[in-house]
């Protein structure tokens with residue numbers, strides 16, 4: 243099965259060398275055993291790959307919210323760049339969206355802490371460790387003013403913020419034993435430049451940004467980097483339905499085409515481009531960067 247995926251072969255053989263059990267028996271491993279396996283895997287040293295086009299060769303990555311949009315593009319890009327990748331999403335389409343040797347999806351509601359814990363433990367049990375975590379799952383609803391907010395507020399805080407802390411909680415112990423380990427949080431342009439009617443989203447994204455900054459401080463002694471990227475208006479995602487796009491364009495008195503490039507560079511940002519940034523930030527180019535916030539928004543005069 244791993245024959246046409248060299249990184250999967252490397253990851254599985256390293257896991258076996260470090261003492262992980264074969265996939266079928268992996269579920270029986272306890273947390274202490276998993277940590278010992280991750281530590282033993284790290285002790286085997288960095289994985290050599292002569293192809294500079296595959297900076298994540300032999301690493302293990304998890305991407306939340308990857309049934310579509312930015313998350314799916316990111317999982318595919320990390321895989322193309324050499325990692326073995328597991329995507330998690332509440333949407334059952336995840337299992338078909340990511341389905342190739344070394345690239346798989348599994349259903350997981352990130353607001354269910356025990357589901358996150360067991361997904362992460364399953365990944366470590368199978369692959370021997372964890373090196374890259376992309377906190378991407380998120381929702382966006384706008385149109386309610388602060389004095390109207392109830393359930394919308396609670397959902398944003400639960401999915402965008404609290405679930406990210408739980409993801410950190412259950413991945414950090416393994417990342418400390420990871421290979422050039424790194425966390426990337428998908429924030430939003432709304433953190434620096436919020437708008438009316440989107441307080442739940444903006445506050446939740448400001449919260450995860452602050453969480454990432456504190457995580458960068460806490461994890462630097464373990465050489466785990468934590469960075470946040472701030473995209474704006476990525477239209478090839480489920481977040482932007484054709485109706486939402488048309489409504490927003492009309493609000494600005496613009497055509498949909500003009501609205502899509504409503505930034506200083508007049509550049510339409512795609513999921514693939516955001517995925518490229520995530521992979522680069524997780525890789526050696528950014529080896530000396532932690533606690534950073536990097537926009538990918540075509541240039542925004544309220545952010546600059």
Ligand SMILES: NC(=O)c1ccc[n+]([C@@H]2O[C@H](COP(=O)([O-])OP(=O)(O)OC[C@H]3O[C@@H](n4cnc5c(N)ncnc54)[C@H](O)[C@@H]3O)[C@@H](O)[C@H]2O)c1
Nearest residue numbers: 307311312331332351352378379380473475476479480481
């Ligand atoms: N598209 C944009 O314009 C834009 C701009 C800035 C930031 N972002 C951020 O990018 C991230 C990805 O969003 P996208 O634009 O690709 O939209 P998307 O809707 O295509 O992707 C979000 C994914 O998160 C998943 N998800 C939602 N709730 C979940 C839960 N409880 N458990 C597990 N998975 C869950 C969804 O099923 C979906 O697959 C989000 O955090 C979003 O806030 C998007």
